[in-house]
Amino acid sequence: MWPDLRLCDLLGIEHPIIQAPMAGTTTPALVAAVSNAGGLGSHGCATLPVDVLEDHVAQIAQATNRPVNLNFFCHAPPVHGPGDHARLLDALAPQYAAAGVAPPEAMPVPGFEPFGAAALEVLLRHPPKVASFHFGLPDADAVAALKAAGVTILSSATTVAEAVWLEARGADAIIAQGWEAGGHRGVFLDLANDPQVGLFALVPQVVRAVSVPVIAAGGIADGAGIAAAFALGAAGVQIGTAFITAPEAAPKPLHAAASALGRDDSTRISRAVSGRPARAHRTDWLDGMAGVTPAAFPLMYHYVGPLIGADAETHQFSLYGQAAALAPEGRAADRLAALVADAQAAFGRLR
Amino acid sequence: MWPDLRLCDLLGIEHPIIQAPMAGTTTPALVAAVSNAGGLGSHGCATLPVDVLEDHVAQIAQATNRPVNLNFFCHAPPVHGPGDHARLLDALAPQYAAAGVAPPEAMPVPGFEPFGAAALEVLLRHPPKVASFHFGLPDADAVAALKAAGVTILSSATTVAEAVWLEARGADAIIAQGWEAGGHRGVFLDLANDPQVGLFALVPQVVRAVSVPVIAAGGIADGAGIAAAFALGAAGVQIGTAFITAPEAAPKPLHAAASALGRDDSTRISRAVSGRPARAHRTDWLDGMAGVTPAAFPLMYHYVGPLIGADAETHQFSLYGQAAALAPEGRAADRLAALVADAQAAFGRLR
Numbered sequence: 001m002w003p004d005l006r007l008c009d010l011l012g013i014e015h016p017i018i019q020a021p022m023a024g025t026t027t028p029a030l031v032a033a034v035s036n037a038g039g040l041g042s043h044g045c046a047t048l049p050v051d052v053l054e055d056h057v058a059q060i061a062q063a064t065n066r067p068v069n070l071n072f073f074c075h076a077p078p079v080h081g082p083g084d085h086a087r088l089l090d091a092l093a094p095q096y097a098a099a100g101v102a103p104p105e106a107m108p109v110p111g112f113e114p115f116g117a118a119a120l121e122v123l124l125r126h127p128p129k130v131a132s133f134h135f136g137l138p139d140a141d142a143v144a145a146l147k148a149a150g151v152t153i154l155s156s157a158t159t160v161a162e163a164v165w166l167e168a169r170g171a172d173a174i175i176a177q178g179w180e181a182g183g184h185r186g187v188f189l190d191l192a193n194d195p196q197v198g199l200f201a202l203v204p205q206v207v208r209a210v211s212v213p214v215i216a217a218g219g220i221a222d223g224a225g226i227a228a229a230f231a232l233g234a235a236g237v238q239i240g241t242a243f244i245t246a247p248e249a250a251p252k253p254l255h256a257a258a259s260a261l262g263r264d265d266s267t268r269i270s271r272a273v274s275g276r277p278a279r280a281h282r283t284d285w286l287d288g289m290a291g292v293t294p295a296a297f298p299l300m301y302h303y304v305g306p307l308i309g310a311d312a313e314t315h316q317f318s319l320y321g322q323a324a325a326l327a328p329e330g331r332a333a334d335r336l337a338a339l340v341a342d343a344q345a346a347f348g349r350l351r
Numbered sequence: 352m353w354p355d356l357r358l359c360d361l362l363g364i365e366h367p368i369i370q371a372p373m374a375g376t377t378t379p380a381l382v383a384a385v386s387n388a389g390g391l392g393s394h395g396c397a398t399l400p401v402d403v404l405e406d407h408v409a410q411i412a413q414a415t416n417r418p419v420n421l422n423f424f425c426h427a428p429p430v431h432g433p434g435d436h437a438r439l440l441d442a443l444a445p446q447y448a449a450a451g452v453a454p455p456e457a458m459p460v461p462g463f464e465p466f467g468a469a470a471l472e473v474l475l476r477h478p479p480k481v482a483s484f485h486f487g488l489p490d491a492d493a494v495a496a497l498k499a500a501g502v503t504i505l506s507s508a509t510t511v512a513e514a515v516w517l518e519a520r521g522a523d524a525i526i527a528q529g530w531e532a533g534g535h536r537g538v539f540l541d542l543a544n545d546p547q548v549g550l551f552a553l554v555p556q557v558v559r560a561v562s563v564p565v566i567a568a569g570g571i572a573d574g575a576g577i578a579a580a581f582a583l584g585a586a587g588v589q590i591g592t593a594f595i596t597a598p599e600a601a602p603k604p605l606h607a608a609a610s611a612l613g614r615d616d617s618t619r620i621s622r623a624v625s626g627r628p629a630r631a632h633r634t635d636w637l638d639g640m641a642g643v644t645p646a647a648f649p650l651m652y653h654y655v656g657p658l659i660g661a662d663a664e665t666h667q668f669s670l671y672g673q674a675a676a677l678a679p680e681g682r683a684a685d686r687l688a689a690l691v692a693d694a695q696a697a698f699g700r701l702r
Contacts, residue, residue: 003701159616179530180549195616195633198531198549200579201570201673205615208677219552228551228582231697232575264556265510265546282546322552326559346582350354350698 001344006213007236010152010173011130012067014038015340017226018175018215019332020240021071021132022183022319023047028056030248032063033332038340040130042069042238045119047112053119057126067129069154072115074136074188078275078296080107088303091292095285101306108295108302120145127151132175135276136166136188143170156186156217159195163206163214173213175238176206180219182241182321184278185269194277196269200232207233221323223342227350241320242327242335249332252318262324273317275300281318352695357564358587361503361524362481363418365389366691368577369526369566370683371591372422372483373534373600373670374398379407381599383414384683389691391481393420393589396470398463404470408477418480420505423466425487425539429626429647431458439654442643446636452657459646459653471496478502483526486627487517487539494521507537507568510546514557514565524564526589527557531570533592533672535629536620545628547620551583558584572674574693578701592671593678593686600683603669613675624668626651632669 002008007016019026019034023044031041043060045053060068085107096103115138123131124145131146132154138146143153147170156175157163163174177186178199187194199218207214216229217238229237243249245256261281268282272289275297280286294300308317328338353359358367370377370385374395382392394411396404411419436458447454466489474482475496482497483505489497494504498521507526508514514525528537529550538545554567567580568589580588594600596607612632619633623640626648631637645651659668679689 178549178551180552197615197673198529198570200529200550200576201531201615204573204575204677219549222555224555224583225551228579231579231582231701264548264552322548326555347701350581350701
């Protein structure tokens, strides 16, 4: 059924399709639904307080006994530049006024921490089959502890150099994340000089550079894309946008609207939302933010947060990828089944 | 041998592989070698004076009786902004001094014209099997005249919207050019807001939007990429970078050096070279030019021209794509044969 079983064997899954972790969008119900359907459900845990994390882990365990993936961020703790607070309040003052919301008064504190001791302790008590990381990896001790607990480690690379770096530090498979991907780019080695590598060029070069399985991510939302990823040498795919409007996902009117509007040309990479580059629905607001130097990730959320609730109809903050228009519909399990069937059909067309 | 024969049938070729036209790099010998090997050789004619064009057409006809493609640019004639000349001389003064070359004294005249009456007349007298265009299409009368002469018309789209526009105006097949592609981006509908669509997301969405065959271009330099393009629904591929160092191509030390240096992350899109966005080898010079608003295409060549000859060793102006590292070696026919064989092997791995 699949021309390459390395990822299925490594992760203990039936179909080499990982539902991408999307912090704020994934739910225990979505994760369990995908895993129960034979894919790998992934929960975006980066923004969860540790008590919520523990609760969600329990919910997932109740809903599935299949492998699941828990995802965390490994960003450097942010430093607020001198003057950044006043500068950003000034830059966004017209927007706060237009939206009728009060600007944030206090200096920001990070809304969430990088992966650290508290989350590690939860994972070691309840080891998931898979843990994935964005923006690099945790420190070597944490990686070793997770691996000793039987956890398979994944992380995202946006370049060959990042893939080699991750493999050398213990990643069991590499997620090759192309320029097309929605949400946060995993770029971490040289954030100031993002080489913007498209998935088509990235996957085969990562495949040549590492010996672990490669998972293609970004711009894949149908079976043809899955077949193409295997043609490029990937052993599986990670798909996010195709699941954002599943009924099991956290309800987000922005996503529903953006999904209807989603086109090949309807997104842009921007640092305006969080402080790191992320692919988002393009709006006048996003274009206008091009001239504003953002706060360090994730402090920028502090400044845009008041606008999110106030101005949902403009879809200012919907994060999705360049292939949104290709996504299947229905419940998560139906979407996974459609992706599997379409991929088989695509393989068949190549024979 | 190929899972989709629409492009082969349309163009009268054995293998659905188009060697990309690359103005200044392609030669009659390269074009003929590729066509004689069963692909479609393409000559980048945009910068050729009409007498040279006529001579090259004759040379190609001497060297092959297989289908060939002649390529032209359909850019708007440039307008030099008031003050641009003084501004650019000022911005580049340190570079002229460092390179030991005299700055251009006169206001520029376009080094070459958009496709027009003179080139059309040559094509109607010696109709090639295929003519392809970049930056849109010639006017409707020219398209009609070419089609009446039996010429098959191709043009590049970087978005679904551009593909639909081209099909409506008579394109017989659409070249879907991804963000990964080396050289000039074909973007023409909204040059100021390039949506930067990666090939992986672009091809299937163009395939759904048009009824003519779709040719995938950008980031393809090996057989796995060719197989992936077919998986995405393409009926063929256009490949440039894989041929730039063939011995039949115009010898360019920049290309040879860049080919050796070429990595997934070694290029950037820049308007510094010509005035339009093009993917080039990344150098300190290219990074430094990010703050300089270029002259309108192609007037910018007038300002960077003196630096090209003087400073070849820095590879400042080598245009190539994100998959350069995957390219085969040898003579053009050997490269085409390797691409064909590798593609068959890639199809085989999917069975």
